[in-house]
Amino acid sequence: MRFPGRLSAAIAVLADVEQRKRPVSEALKAWGLNNRFAGAGDRAAIGNLVYDALRRRASHAAAMGSDTPRALVLAVAMRDWGETPESLNQAFASDTHAPEPLSPQEAAGAVAVLAAAPLATQADMPDWLAASLERALGPDWVAEGQAMAGRPSLDLRVNALKATPEKVMKSLARFSPQSAAIAPFGLTMPAGPRDARTPNVTTDEGYLKGWFEVQDQGSQIVAALANAREGEQVLDLCAGAGGKTLALAANMGNSGQIFAYDSDRSRLAPIYDRLKRNGVRNAQVRAPNDNALDDLVGKMDRVVVDAPCTGTGTWRRRPDTKWKLTPELLAQRQAEQAALLVEAARYLKPGGTLAYITCSVLPEENDDQIAAFLAETPGFASLDIAAAWRQALITDLPEGLATAGGGLCLTPLRTGTDGFYIHLLRKA
Numbered sequence: 001m002r003f004p005g006r007l008s009a010a011i012a013v014l015a016d017v018e019q020r021k022r023p024v025s026e027a028l029k030a031w032g033l034n035n036r037f038a039g040a041g042d043r044a045a046i047g048n049l050v051y052d053a054l055r056r057r058a059s060h061a062a063a064m065g066s067d068t069p070r071a072l073v074l075a076v077a078m079r080d081w082g083e084t085p086e087s088l089n090q091a092f093a094s095d096t097h098a099p100e101p102l103s104p105q106e107a108a109g110a111v112a113v114l115a116a117a118p119l120a121t122q123a124d125m126p127d128w129l130a131a132s133l134e135r136a137l138g139p140d141w142v143a144e145g146q147a148m149a150g151r152p153s154l155d156l157r158v159n160a161l162k163a164t165p166e167k168v169m170k171s172l173a174r175f176s177p178q179s180a181a182i183a184p185f186g187l188t189m190p191a192g193p194r195d196a197r198t199p200n201v202t203t204d205e206g207y208l209k210g211w212f213e214v215q216d217q218g219s220q221i222v223a224a225l226a227n228a229r230e231g232e233q234v235l236d237l238c239a240g241a242g243g244k245t246l247a248l249a250a251n252m253g254n255s256g257q258i259f260a261y262d263s264d265r266s267r268l269a270p271i272y273d274r275l276k277r278n279g280v281r282n283a284q285v286r287a288p289n290d291n292a293l294d295d296l297v298g299k300m301d302r303v304v305v306d307a308p309c310t311g312t313g314t315w316r317r318r319p320d321t322k323w324k325l326t327p328e329l330l331a332q333r334q335a336e337q338a339a340l341l342v343e344a345a346r347y348l349k350p351g352g353t354l355a356y357i358t359c360s361v362l363p364e365e366n367d368d369q370i371a372a373f374l375a376e377t378p379g380f381a382s383l384d385i386a387a388a389w390r391q392a393l394i395t396d397l398p399e400g401l402a403t404a405g406g407g408l409c410l411t412p413l414r415t416g417t418d419g420f421y422i423h424l425l426r427k428a
């Protein structure tokens with residue numbers, strides 16, 4: 001397929017996403033099945049166009065004066081991929097699969113200036129979230145929003161139980177991985193421009209042997225800050241597919257015991273294979289049966305709550321969720337988080353540590369949630385996050401990451417990672 005045909009396909013996929021309220025990955029897969037002539041390069045390019053359109057949906061729509069799939073995809077070509085109206089119309093003229101030529105109004109979108117547009121539009125986020133973002137991230141919130149609308153890097157965590165960074169770098173040399181800026185076992189491959197393909201690392205021998213996992217550097221940092229130590233009894237209360245569990249196990253050198261639990265059996269399902277592949281021997285999976293955790297009450301050194309959240313920190317990877325988020329969904333997540341904090345506290349022994357984590361930057365899910373918990377639960381106090389950073393990451397806490405409420409917030413702008421929040425609490 002040539003570029004114009006790829007644009008037409010992206011318009012069709014985006015229309016499918018919007019009309020049928022489908023996840024992007026599903027719509028892309030369906031398009032691939034119906035268009036088997038398309039190669040891997042075509043599918044990657046079409047995926048990039050669709051994801052880029054959704055990442056900057058608000059500003060692209062404002063520039064084009066329209067939010068149709070066609071307007072959004074043409075905006076990506078001109079505003080993100082360096083095409084001009086002239087280059088597009090010229091290419092369209094010689095490709096029977098091309099979209100219709102650009103109208104003068106569409107062509108004007110290429111040079112539209114959005115300085116007078118609402119700040120939420122410039123930050124590429126829904127209007128109703130602007131106040132929360134400003135409260136959480138301060139005067140830079142528009143630039144933070146713009147960074148949250150960029151393409152993410154592909155990050156790996158070297159599994160210290162089986163490999164070294166040097167070994168993984170050698171195994172993946174063809175993709176030129178670099179050391180991550182903060183996470184000690186992190187490797188990163190920056191996102192390329194335009195139709196660049198994401199390296200397919202999960203077919204690498206090193207991955208199959210458990211030498212590394214795909215994990216955003218932000219997720220690695222908060223897992224390190226949870227600071228699970230050798231010999232401890234640790235409950236991973238929202239283990240899901242085990243991304244944090246694996247990192248905790250490596251941090252603990254396979255000693256002590258991790259109990260990995262999740263209330264959703266299907267989310268937990270991949271954890272068994274992942275534990276095996278990673279050579280983890282100190283984790284016990286607790287499936288969500290009645291009384292599954294009763295024997296752990298009051299016994300844990302550490303409880304990690306990687307809470308269900310709105311995922312605002314992962315908008316770069318799942319930009320469709322940005323536009324689907326509603327105040328009702330946020331309220332639902334807040335209620336779940338509040339209940340989980342109370343639940344987590346039960347399992348700690350005196351002197352134990354609760355690590356509360358979200359992949360969101362909204363204060364309602366972060367500092368506010370902890371403040372409400374502390375107000376209602378006697379006997380808990382925040383641990384010094386700068387000291388925890390020094391202990392876990394052996395450097396000083398970079399400026400601007402600590403939150404007003406005593407937690408820590410990573411963002412694409414500040415740390416080049418997904419957005420994450422962590423707060424450490426000690427039970428008296």
Ligand SMILES: C[S@@+](CC[C@H](N)C(=O)[O-])C[C@H]1O[C@@H](n2cnc3c(N)ncnc32)[C@H](O)[C@@H]1O
Nearest residue numbers: 238239240242243244262263264267306307308
């Ligand atoms: C952010 S995800 C966890 C991701 C996982 N820790 C990882 O690193 O891959 C949140 C998880 O919380 C689980 N969850 C939601 N409510 C829960 C509850 N009341 N008890 C335990 N797990 C819960 C969800 O099923 C979901 O898997």
